[in-house]
Amino acid sequence: MTDSDSTPAGPASGPRTPMTLPRFVAAKSAGRKLAVLTAYDALTARLFEEAGVDALLVGDTVGVVVQGHATTLPVTVEQIVYHTAAVVRGRDAGGGRAMVIADLPFLSYQTSVADAVRNAGRMLKEGGAGAVKLEGGGVDHGETIAAIAAAGVPVMAHIGLKPQSVHAVGGHRVQRDVDALVADAVGAEAAGAFAIVLELVNDEVAQAVTRAVGIPTIGIGAGPHCDGQVLVGADMLGLNPGFAPKFLKKYADLGSETRRAAAAYCEEVRGGAYPAAEHTHR
Numbered sequence: 594m595t596d597s598d599s600t601p602a603g604p605a606s607g608p609r610t611p612m613t614l615p616r617f618v619a620a621k622s623a624g625r626k627l628a629v630l631t632a633y634d635a636l637t638a639r640l641f642e643e644a645g646v647d648a649l650l651v652g653d654t655v656g657v658v659v660q661g662h663a664t665t666l667p668v669t670v671e672q673i674v675y676h677t678a679a680v681v682r683g684r685d686a687g688g689g690r691a692m693v694i695a696d697l698p699f700l701s702y703q704t705s706v707a708d709a710v711r712n713a714g715r716m717l718k719e720g721g722a723g724a725v726k727l728e729g730g731g732v733d734h735g736e737t738i739a740a741i742a743a744a745g746v747p748v749m750a751h752i753g754l755k756p757q758s759v760h761a762v763g764g765h766r767v768q769r770d771v772d773a774l775v776a777d778a779v780g781a782e783a784a785g786a787f788a789i790v791l792e793l794v795n796d797e798v799a800q801a802v803t804r805a806v807g808i809p810t811i812g813i814g815a816g817p818h819c820d821g822q823v824l825v826g827a828d829m830l831g832l833n834p835g836f837a838p839k840f841l842k843k844y845a846d847l848g849s850e851t852r853r854a855a856a857a858y859c860e861e862v863r864g865g866a867y868p869a870a871e872h873t874h875r
Contacts, residue, residue: 613692614787621807621820629694630824630826631650631824632680638682639687642686642687642688642690648692651693651695651696651722653673655668666699668699678720694724695720702727713741725746727749727750728751731782731784732780738786739785742786743785749787752778753792753798768794774801775802782807790823792814799812799816814838
């Protein structure tokens with residue numbers, strides 16, 4: 594099996610080849626869709642790895658999903674390094690095949706190219722990631738992407754809606770400027786990005802961008818024409834009941850099940866049913 598092998602990943606397909614950078618990029622020309630999920634802890638990372646995901650993204654969405662912030666802006670480099678290391682350990686415990694990609698949080702790469710390279714390097718050196726992602730493309734961050742890639746750190750770009758710029762763009766709005774987004778994507782590829790996240794763009798824009806570049810596009814709220822998809826793991830599992838954007842498909846309702854289980858536990862503890870004899874050491 595070679596790096597360009599297009600055998601689908603997953604528990605039913607037998608042993609999987611580790612998702613190297615060449616395999617990730619080659620999936621586009623092979624016509625194999627890439628499945629990416631976010632993870633922030635070892636337990637979730639292990640389960641997603643065993644399920645057969647191609648990549649685990651340690652997103653700065655940890656600020657919203659785990660820390661309870663309203664935006665991703667408060668997240669720090671140290672926090673992403675910490676969560677990345679946990680995800681890598683979980684990935685390795687589950688088989689060690691998925692690529693781990695670490696987000697560069699707000700102001701970790703915008704202040705200077707030197708800061709960007711230093712912080713990207715920390716994600717690999719301290720966190721154990723295989724790649725980093727930054728919000729931006731070739732138009733606004735081409736020099737930064739090029740410098741990070743030149744330092745030997747694989748970098749994924751992110752265009753369309755950029756959550757770190759939510760205040761500047763006035764909220765979560767579908768992005769429709771096809772010429773600007775194609776230029777941003779083409780510039781990111783030219784600068785050395787190995788893939789591009791397309792967030793909250795309409796179907797026609799996503800198709801145009803995907804056709805314009807030779808590297809994979811990973812969509813979130815960008816329709817079916819991207820080369821792969823990414824969802825926030827907790828959203829996909831139904832752990833965030835109040836969050837239901839148009840693009841999100843919930844593959845489970847673990848929010849309701851978790852609430853039911855916790856309520857049953859409380860009832861049994863208060864009623865004396867737990868712990869029972871079978872749970873007691875004698």
